[in-house]
Amino acid sequence: MHVSMADEAYCIGLPQASESYLRGDKIIDVAKKCGAQAIHPGYGFLSENAEFAEECLKNSLIFLGPSPSAIRNMGVKSTSKDIMSRAGVPVVPGYHGQNQDVEFLKDKASEIGFPLMIKAVRGGGGKGMRIARKSDEFLAALESAKTESLRAFGDDVVLLEKFIESPRHVEVQVFGDAHGNTVHLFERDCSVQRRHQKVIEQAPGPHIDHELRMRLGETGVRAAQAVGYVGAGTVEFIYDPSDRSFYFMEMNTRLQVEHPVTEMITGVDLVEWQLRVGSGEALPLKQAELKLNGASIEARVYAESLTSEGNFMPAAGKLYSLGLPSGDATSLNLRIESGVAAGDDVSVHYDPMIAKVVVWGPDQESAFVAMSSALAGFNIVGVENNVSFLRRLVEIQDLVDGKVNTDFIPEHKQSLLPRPPCLSSLAKAALGYVLHHESESVRTLRLNENPNNPFIAVPNFRVNSNFTETLKTKCGGTSHVINVTKGENGWYTMDVDSKASFSFMGSAKQAENGFTDITATSPEGSEKSRLFFMGQKIYVFEKNSEYVVEVEPKTKSPDTLYDGASGGTVCPMPGVIDKVFVKAGDDVAAGDRLAVMISMKMEHVITAATAGKVESVLVAPGQNVIKGAPVIKLQENS
Numbered sequence: 259m260h261v262s263m264a265d266e267a268y269c270i271g272l273p274q275a276s277e278s279y280l281r282g283d284k285i286i287d288v289a290k291k292c293g294a295q296a297i298h299p300g301y302g303f304l305s306e307n308a309e310f311a312e313e314c315l316k317n318s319l320i321f322l323g324p325s326p327s328a329i330r331n332m333g334v335k336s337t338s339k340d341i342m343s344r345a346g347v348p349v350v351p352g353y354h355g356q357n358q359d360v361e362f363l364k365d366k367a368s369e370i371g372f373p374l375m376i377k378a379v380r381g382g383g384g385k386g387m388r389i390a391r392k393s394d395e396f397l398a399a400l401e402s403a404k405t406e407s408l409r410a411f412g413d414d415v416v417l418l419e420k421f422i423e424s425p426r427h428v429e430v431q432v433f434g435d436a437h438g439n440t441v442h443l444f445e446r447d448c449s450v451q452r453r454h455q456k457v458i459e460q461a462p463g464p465h466i467d468h469e470l471r472m473r474l475g476e477t478g479v480r481a482a483q484a485v486g487y488v489g490a491g492t493v494e495f496i497y498d499p500s501d502r503s504f505y506f507m508e509m510n511t512r513l514q515v516e517h518p519v520t521e522m523i524t525g526v527d528l529v530e531w532q533l534r535v536g537s538g539e540a541l542p543l544k545q546a547e548l549k550l551n552g553a554s555i556e557a558r559v560y561a562e563s564l565t566s567e568g569n570f571m572p573a574a575g576k577l578y579s580l581g582l583p584s585g586d587a588t589s590l591n592l593r594i595e596s597g598v599a600a601g602d603d604v605s606v607h608y609d610p611m612i613a614k615v616v617v618w619g620p621d622q623e624s625a626f627v628a629m630s631s632a633l634a635g636f637n638i639v640g641v642e643n644n645v646s647f648l649r650r651l652v653e654i655q656d657l658v659d660g661k662v663n664t665d666f667i668p669e670h671k672q673s674l675l676p677r678p679p680c681l682s683s684l685a686k687a688a689l690g691y692v693l694h695h696e697s698e699s700v701r702t703l704r705l706n707e708n709p710n711n712p713f714i715a716v717p718n719f720r721v722n723s724n725f726t727e728t729l730k731t732k733c734g735g736t737s738h739v740i741n742v743t744k745g746e747n748g749w750y751t752m753d754v755d756s757k758a759s760f761s762f763m764g765s766a767k768q769a770e771n772g773f774t775d776i777t778a779t780s781p782e783g784s785e786k787s788r789l790f791f792m793g794q795k796i797y798v799f800e801k802n803s804e805y806v807v808e809v810e811p812k813t814k815s816p817d818t819l820y821d822g823a824s825g826g827t828v829c830p831m832p833g834v835i836d837k838v839f840v841k842a843g844d845d846v847a848a849g850d851r852l853a854v855m856i857s858m859k860m861e862h863v864i865t866a867a868t869a870g871k872v873e874s875v876l877v878a879p880g881q882n883v884i885k886g887a888p889v890i891k892l893q894e895n896s
Contacts (some may be wrong), residue, residue: 259599264363266292273607279303282310286317296320297538302609306333306514320535321444324434324511328485329338332509334419335379336748339578344508345484347477350496350505352419354379354717360400364420373421376400378407378414381653385410385860390643391779404564405854406861409836424663428463428497428504430478431520434487437537441545442475443528450651452570457518457667458651461523464622464660470502481509490517490532499663506692509834515558515614518593522554522618538804540742553622554631561610563642563831566741568671572857573885574606574832575641578727579771579790581799582633583615591618592632600771604641604884606832606857626658637773637799646804650674678734679798679805685760687807688729688740690776691749693766708790730810762839829868829887833857835877840890844872853877870894 261267270287277327279283280393282304297319305323308330315320323329332338343349350429352375353366356445366465367390368376372390376399378386386407388399400416408414426449434440447463448456462471476561490513495504517528526543534542561573583592596613604610615632619625633649642804651657667674724743730771731737741753746760753759762778769775774789790797794886795806837854853864873891877883 259597262599267628268292273605274606282313285310286313286319289319291406294319296322296533298322299512301512301515304770306510308333309424309617311893320536322489322532322578324487324489324491328487329511330810331485332487332511333380334493335377335381335508335864336415337379339417339506341484344479344482344854347481347484347506350419351508352417354598356415358415360397363398363416364402365417368393370418370420371394371491375419375421376403376416377419378403378409379410379417380413380415381407384451386416387454388679391421396707401892402863404804406420406845409861411857422498422505424665424823426451426499426663427456428466428474428508429492429494429514430474430774431514431517432478432487432491432493433490433541433634433701434491435530435541436488438671439541439544440479440482440487441541441543441548442478443508443526443548444522444550445474446516447662448520449664450666451640451656451664452667455872456516457558457648459519460622460625461519461554462550464662465499477506480504487511489535490528515611516520518595518614518616519554519556522616523552524548525548527876552620553617553625553741554616554618555625555652556694557614557615557629557633557648558611559613559615559636559638559648560644561604561612561641562644564644564647564674565674566676568675570605570644571831572610572640572860574604574610574857576639577602577604577612577638578792579637579756579773580639580767581635581637581771581773581788586819591628592616594636595792606834612638612641622660623658626652629807634799634801637788637790637797637804639772639792639797646676647674649803650677653765676734677803678736679803681754681758682760682799683798683803683805684738684740684807685758686730686762686776686778686785686787686800687796688731688742688752688754689750689762689764689778690766690774690787690798691729691791691796691807691809692727692742692744693764694774694789694791696886697766722855725746730830731807732806733805827852827864827889827892829855829856829864829877829889830862830887831857831881832885833883835864835879835883836861837879838875839879840872840875842872842874844894846870846872854882864889866892868892868894 264892270284280303280844285655297314300597304310306329308326311321311329331341337351339354352370373389373391376388376798381387386403388403390399392398403416404414428445428447431443431446445463445466446459447460448459450458455492479813481493482491483874492510495506496507497504521528563571563573577600582594594613594618600610617628617632619628629652633645636645638645652672654673727742729740738755748763749761749763751761762780763775767775772790776787776789778785794809794811798805833855835853836856847869848866850866851863852866855862870892875890875892876888
């Protein structure tokens with residue numbers, strides 16, 4: 259999408275980030291070729307790379323971010339915590355030194371106490387971060403954190419910190435200029451996370467009163483001033499609501515993914531400020547001129563699946579169609595920010611985020627109502643995604659009430675797990691399927707333009723009998739048989755699994771981007787849903803849920819429908835195999851590590867589901883694999 263919108267576009271290498279977006283020399287070369295005066299580093303890849311910022315300056319290019327020294331000082335967590343401590347900014351107890359000897363770190367961990375957080379000193383975005391809750395978990399967590407950190411940041415140095423139970427993640431947006439001015443633009447709450455990565459962001463933070471807000475903001479400004487900060491930055495704190503204390507966690511020396519919520523409550527265009535400050539101007543507003551207005555929420559739409567056990571698995575694939583929330587596209591209360599469009603592929607090489615849905619309301623409750631409505635209208639066909647999960651998430655009353663912490667998602671796991679559709683929803687999906695095929699029949703029959711053809715005027719017309727059809731379907735792993743009968747005056751009866759019968763009068767209307775809007779009317783009233791037909795799959799989007807129904811082709815034997823891979827262990831997602839720990843002939847127990855794969859820049863351990871003997875290993879390090887690819891062939895113990 260960005261390439262299609264740009265006035266000029268240049269290829270900088272292969273899809274792998276190491277061959278393109280992490281190649282600062284290529285980016286600087288393009289900037290010089292096209293006559294650019296400045297480089298905006300975005301919020302990933304080289305955005306917090308001091309060496310890249312230095313190279314920009316050496317080549318007379320403005321780096322739209324802080325100075326290399328500020329990036330370096332705040333980018334290494336151990337260094338930044340030392341600077342913050344000397345500046346009077348509270349820090350979490352822990353070890354931030356350079357000694358990385360495993361036994362030394364193990365001893366330090368015992369001194370600090372468990373639970374313990376292991377963090378890559380150059381980390382960010384949840385990468386290179388692990389929690390060891392007991393001493394016997396420490397070594398495995400340390401190895402995993404170091405491996406992931408080395409791959410993501412080229413450095414495996416870690417720090418250790420006391421892990422504070424049930425904290426909130428509260429961050430302060432700061433901005434400085436080259437004239438000695440520094441301001442804060444209030445706080446954001448980013449406590450609702452999965453895999454240490456943010457899912458929901460709110461501004462302002464719930465239950466943050468004026469006194470605490472000013473204390474947070476002033477501390478954030480003090481942190482920025484300690485390193486002579488120029489540009490947009492975010493100071494992240496761990497906040498303990500029990501005693502209203504907070505501790506410095508890290509500073510992101512760049513614009514954050516979630517910056518739109520700050521823009522929504524302040525009316526400030528932070529990117530414009532970056533350009534102005536980068537050009538040498540003073541900040542457009544002083545602290546006293548910055549006002550907080552209303553509440554804003556951002557939800558991150560990811561390409562990922564949520565398993566029935568509550569695990570999040572990155573996904574990759576094609577985005578066949580995309581339906582966006584209806585309404586005034588110029589509304590100031592809704593922003594949809596995305597880098598992909600219908601027809602694009604979500605690649606395993608980059609972060610799996612598809613879009614950001616951002617809303618504003620006069621207060622927090624109204625903002626959540628707006629978010630619920632926006633997500634209901636955000637319809638994705640193709641790649642697996644978390645929209646359905648987000649819809650369930652924003653309906654949880656504790657979230658609306660601001661009762662959040664960094665364990666919010668695990669604590670509400672049962673309310674967030676995928677839910678099967680009710681039988682009436684399946685009946686309406688079957689109604690949509692029949693109506694769709696009726697309209698397709700009419701379209702095909704009209705090709706002969708015979709005005710006397712009765713099947714055009716009355717689709718599924720029958721003499722002396724009613725039209726009937728049996729649909730054998732599968733939804734969420736469960737099979738269903740739906741018998742559809744067309745009665746008089748446009749009424750249809752759907753019998754689902756011989757358990758329940760529903761009667762609807764239905765109508766279908768073509769919508770944008772290939773979607774079909776279905777209205778199902780019964781004596782109880784009318785209900786609308788949006789469907790997308792792709793092969794034998796029906797993507798169903800209802801007011802309170804969404805799901806996919808697969809219809810068995812009439813030419814396929816029921817016995818062979820939905821055959822899947824069997825035996826052994828399979829890859830839970832697409833990615834690249836990094837390590838293999840077993841070989842043919844090895845005995846493994848349930849839970850033993852078999853391999854490590856990298857997907858969406860994150861490390862995932864593949865474990866044995868059952869005990870047995872490895873007959874053969876079917877993958878190798880460096881191998882690209884698809885979701886469901888077999889890892890080993892296992893002879894299970896009897």
